[in-house]
Amino acid sequence: MRELPAGDDAVIFDYSADTDPPAAAALAAAVLRAAASAGELMLSDVVPTADAVLVQAPPGAGLDLGGVRRILARAQRPAGGITAGPQVQIPVVYDGADLDEAAGCVGLTAAELVSAHTTIVWRVQFMGFAPGFGYLVPVGGPPAARAAFGALTRRRQSRPAVPPGAVAAAAGYSAVYPSASPGGWFLLGRTDIGLWDVEAQPPALLAAGATVRFQCAD
Structure with missing residues (x-):
């Protein structure tokens, strides 16, 4: 250090x-x-x-x-590498435009990649890029699942607009886009949960240190 x-x-x-x-x-x-x-x-x-x-x-x-x-x-x-913090459950419909491509990049089927994404315990490492956008890192779950997302790169070409609620992954991270914005991550699915509300206290659903679990909504 x-x-x-x-x-x-x-x-x-x-x-x-x-x-x-x-x-x-x-x-x-x-x-x-x-x-x-x-x-x-x-x-x-x-x-x-x-x-x-x-x-x-x-x-x-x-x-x-x-x-x-x-x-x-x-x-x-702490044992297992998980820092204690609030836990957030996020239901996801895994029908993202890049699901098949992302799975192929790491040698998995789409169903296997979804299983990996939902078995991992994710932690909000830090907030950035856009209000309410949390960078999630894998801190628990099967080593093979964590390794798969660690091997996933960014897309070769970014999108000019990613819709709010899009669930994505790239470069060892996963995230949910709180609002429409450009993005170069692989889109795996979508959620209806709001990540940012200026009238809420606090306005961001996620905060550094919180743990996140994704669940299949369909």
Whole structure:
């Protein structure tokens, strides 16, 4: 793990050299948020990414870097690699335009790819790209299923518009598009669950650290 300065009140912890960078970054974010909630640290934000965590203190307060290091040093990765968090069930109709192509890319049938997608426990690693869009990484389930999605690349050509509710996968991630937007991921299916509602509290259904299970809706 490397420490990278990010101004007077922030630091980035880079876990890209870890054996499992997403799990290490997610665990670091979870324990630091818990410590801040318990009053052990004064933090204004903890932002996980694919393999790093930005830790931010209130402007002008100065970051208690020693305290942050102590919290991280006593953290232990949970068995199975799943970080505790809210669980979200998402029903999916697996009729995506790219389902057959995606399955063929990893040497599976469409039915086998759907089975893999629904047996995996996914975790929201970080939020980004669009409001309500969560990048999901596999943290539980059969190793063969996880390996299949780890081997799936992006599509050769992106679409100018992907419909809201589209369930997709690429480059080791899965996601649900909360709104219409361009996208280069393989479309596996669709869901009616809303991911983003500006009038809700909170407006995003997903948050970093939550676990997601996909279920066949048909």
